Amino acid sequence: MGERVVELHLREIAQLFDSMDPCPFYDRDLAPDAEEYIVASARELRGRTVDTIVVHLDQLGGQADQPQIVEQAIRRHFARKARLASQDLRALIHRGWISLIIGLTFLAVLLLASRAVALSGWEGALAGVVRESLVIGGWVALWKPLEIFLYDWWPIVLRRRLLLRLSEFSVRVQPTAASR
Numbered sequence: 001m002g003e004r005v006v007e008l009h010l011r012e013i014a015q016l017f018d019s020m021d022p023c024p025f026y027d028r029d030l031a032p033d034a035e036e037y038i039v040a041s042a043r044e045l046r047g048r049t050v051d052t053i054v055v056h057l058d059q060l061g062g063q064a065d066q067p068q069i070v071e072q073a074i075r076r077h078f079a080r081k082a083r084l085a086s087q088d089l090r091a092l093i094h095r096g097w098i099s100l101i102i103g104l105t106f107l108a109v110l111l112l113a114s115r116a117v118a119l120s121g122w123e124g125a126l127a128g129v130v131r132e133s134l135v136i137g138g139w140v141a142l143w144k145p146l147e148i149f150l151y152d153w154w155p156i157v158l159r160r161r162l163l164l165r166l167s168e169f170s171v172r173v174q175p176t177a178a179s180r
Contacts, residue, residue, distance in 0.1 A: 005052045006041040006169075008034065009176070012059045013070060030077045038074075042166060053171045060175050071171035078167035085160035089153060096148035103141040110138035 010016060017028040030038070038053060055070060114134035117127060 004045055005054050006038055006045075007054045007056065008037065009056045010058065013055075013057060013066065013173075016055065016070065017073070028073060028077075029080075030074065035077070035081075038166065039162065042162060051170065053166075053169050055171065055173045056176045057173060058176050067171075067173040070173050074171050075167050075169070078163050078169075082160050082163035082167055085156055085163055089156045089160065092148060092153055092156065096145050096152075099148065100142070100145035103143075103145050106141040107138035110134045110141075114138075 008016070016030060016034050018031050029035075053074060060066070111134070114131045117131045117134070122130075
């Protein structure tokens with residue numbers, strides 16, 4: 001199999017980085033468009049492992065170590081994004097547990113209230129509607145925690161996995177014909 005690459009074509013290296021980030025290049029965040037392009041390109045190659053990010057530059061900077069700085073910056077950016085995704089996952093799971101405790105408590109209270117209505121001797125259609133509404137309301141309170149534990153965590157895990165892969169790519173900076 002040949003090398004699988006994500007390729008970026010830039011006029012200058014500054015296009016790769018977020019201009020609002022005051023950090024030096026090697027610690028700077030990537031420009032949102034550049035990050036989105038790299039992530040989308042890597043997703044398109046799903047099932048095929050991407051080996052390299054190739055940055056084609058029209059204008060080379062004067063620094064001899066520019067390729068190493070760019071590689072470090074890209075790898076650090078995606079490693080940082082993967083750590084943030086891990087934090088998001090932990091926060092989501094924490095919120096899921098809290099929501100589950102609240103939901104189960106609410107369900108128990110509403111089940112007890114429904115039982116109290118049944119034992120009160122109140123009869124008729126309205127009493128039945130009240131009892132069933134309390135039970136349904138209690139179960140609906142569990143909707144969000146179940147949604148978190150069944151569905152919401154998957155996209156974060158998949159994104160984190162992709163970001164970790166991107167943080168391990170090799171990065172090459174190549175001058176284009178216009179820069180020679």
